[in-house]
Amino acid sequence: MNLRFKKALKSLKSEKGASAIEFAFLAPIFLMMIVAMMELGIMMVIQNSLDAAAREASRLGITGSGTLNAAEREEAIRDRVIEVVQNLSGGIAKPENIVISISAYDELENLAQPEPFEDGNDNDLYDVGEVYTDVNGNGSYDEDQGLSDSFGLSGQAVDYRITYNWDSIVSLMGIAETVTLEGRVAVMNEEF
């Protein structure tokens, strides 16, 4: 063992050296914890903005078109959703990651329910060829009978879902790299 190495070893063993090593090991962990906490905070801010945007969309949609036609009303609501999410997230939320899903139902209790069908082979599943009621009139059987991309007619139920695909900065312990956050509000349209 040469002298220089012995000296280095001695200094490593000293208290100062030991804390330097501890710091070298712990610093990345601390840094990651800080980033993870910041990320959780940002995700909470985006979640709040999605909740607010879903409430805002339903508030605008519930009263009908007013002076706007259906297409103008839809555009106005979609624009407002993006505006709310961006404003309340302090511009962190990217507009391209915001997904607005709107489905209309005859009744609130039909929300996310499948189209009714006659279960010919008693397997509790819809099979091709079984008779079904095409509630949303799209010409095919659906697990969700809602009419998608529809703000609903007068007195119909409407499900507003605003989702955001958050690209995770730190993927900790099995947390997916993309986390989908969602704000959701279901309302009955007024008579209009």
Ligand SMILES: [Ca+2]
């Ligand atoms: Ca069946």
Ligand SMILES: [Ca+2]
């Ligand atoms: Ca259908």
